[in-house]
Structure formats: structure tokens, C-alpha cells
Amino acid sequence: MPIGxxxxxxxxxxxxxxxxxxFQRAVFEVASRDYTPAQLEAWADGMDRTTWAAMLERQSTWIAMxxxxxxxxxxxxxxxxxxMxxxxxxxxxxxxxxxLLAMAEQTAQQRGIKRITTEASVTALPFFKARGFDVVTAQAMKRRGQVLRNFWMEKALEGY
Structure with missing residues (x-):
């Protein structure tokens, strides 16, 4: 069911x-094919609701319905x-x-931003590659005693 x-x-x-x-369902149910249960717990369990809300309110955030x-x-x-x-x-x-990615790219272009970056999980890597993002570097992020692999990626936006 595409979202228009x-x-x-x-x-x-x-x-x-x-x-x-x-966020938690995507991590625990989808990323579980690429990360261990301990890594998933370190990544997504126990997120503070107030911190979460403040983070999303500081950014341009969209909901797909x-x-x-x-x-x-x-x-x-x-x-x-x-x-995110x-x-x-x-x-x-x-x-x-x-x-949602198209919305983010459009917003970035309207702001005069020439490159969009992200830190893609192992699970999300194929999605971002298919949409023109290049891997800049592989990363090993430590969180709550676990090492989580991800990829710093970037994409040049059209018109720049």
C-alpha cells in the first residue's frame, strides 16, 4: 500500500x-536479521520518552500515514x-x-543544502545504496557495552 x-x-x-x-518495532523486528539480541537491546531498549521527544522536536520530522x-x-x-x-x-x-526520504531531500534542497548524510544500519544499507547514497566509511559505534556496525553515507542532491 503506497503512501502518497x-x-x-x-x-x-x-x-x-x-x-x-x-522505532523500537523496526529495530527489534526488522533489524534482527543483521544484529544480535544484545545489540538490539543496546540500540533500542529503554529509550527515554522525554529525550526522544526533544530530539524529534529539534529536527524537521515527518510522519507517513x-x-x-x-x-x-x-x-x-x-x-x-x-x-532517523x-x-x-x-x-x-x-x-x-x-x-519520507523524498520529503527530506526536498527540504534539504529548499534550504540550499548540497549533500544529505545519514548513518545507515546494516539492514538499511541496500535501501540507501539503491537511492544514490555512497558509503563514506564503515563505523563501529559503541552503545551500552555493545558494538553496532553502521555506515556513514552521503548523497549529492540534484541541482548542486
Whole structure:
């Protein structure tokens, strides 16, 4: 079920719980094929709701809607870093992530940003490669005693 342009909206404070749930479900249910249970726990368990809300409110954040259900979300910093892009497991491969990425890229271009960056998980790497992102470097991030592999990626935006 593709998400059309009318299926996106800006984040509001009432979205804190749904975005946190989407994040945790995506990590535990989708990324589980690439990370150990201990790594998943270190990545997504015990996230402080207040810290989470403050982080999303500081960024440009969008919610993709499927009917009245939040299907995914993305957040972009003022410097063009795609900080988060997560989709509910039951809406994977339905165009949700592509729609949200297009929104982030459009916003970055409107701000005069020439390159968009992200830190892609092992799971998300093929998605970003398929959409024109290049790996700058592989990273090993330490979080709560676990090492999580991911990739610093960037993409030159059209028109620059």
C-alpha cells in the first residue's frame, strides 16, 4: 500500500509514543536479521520518552500515514543529516521510506543544502545504496557495552 503525498504530515508532540513504537518495532523486528539480541537491546531498549521527544522536536520530522495509522517517520537536522528513517514492520516495502526520504531531500534542497548524510544500519544499507547514497566509511559505534556496525553515507542532491 503506497503512501502518497497526502499521506505525510509534520510531526507534532502527540506523535512521541507512535514514533518511539515505530522505532523500537523496526529495530527489534526488522533489524534482527543483521544484529544480535544484545545489540538490539543496546540500540533500542529503554529509550527515554522525554529525550526522544526533544530530539524529534529539534529536527524537521515527518510522519507517513496509512489511513489514520502512522506507518513511518523521518527526521532531518538543519545541516542535512537524515538522523532517523524508520518504518513499521507491517508497512515495509510499501513506499513509506521512499516517500519520507523524498520529503527530506526536498527540504534539504529548499534550504540550499548540497549533500544529505545519514548513518545507515546494516539492514538499511541496500535501501540507501539503491537511492544514490555512497558509503563514506564503515563505523563501529559503541552503545551500552555493545558494538553496532553502521555506515556513514552521503548523497549529492540534484541541482548542486
Amino acid at each position: 503525498a497526502s499521506g505525510r504530515r509534520d510531526y507534532t508532540p502527540r506523535d512521541v509514543d507512535s514514533t518511539l513504537t515505530i 496509512a489511513n489514520d495509522t502512522p506507518a513511518g517517520f523521518a527526521s532531518l537536522t538543519d545541516k542535512g543529516h537524515l538522523d 528513517l524508520f518504518v513499521r514492520p507491517d508497512y515495509q516495502r510499501c513506499g513509506v521510506a521512499s516517500t
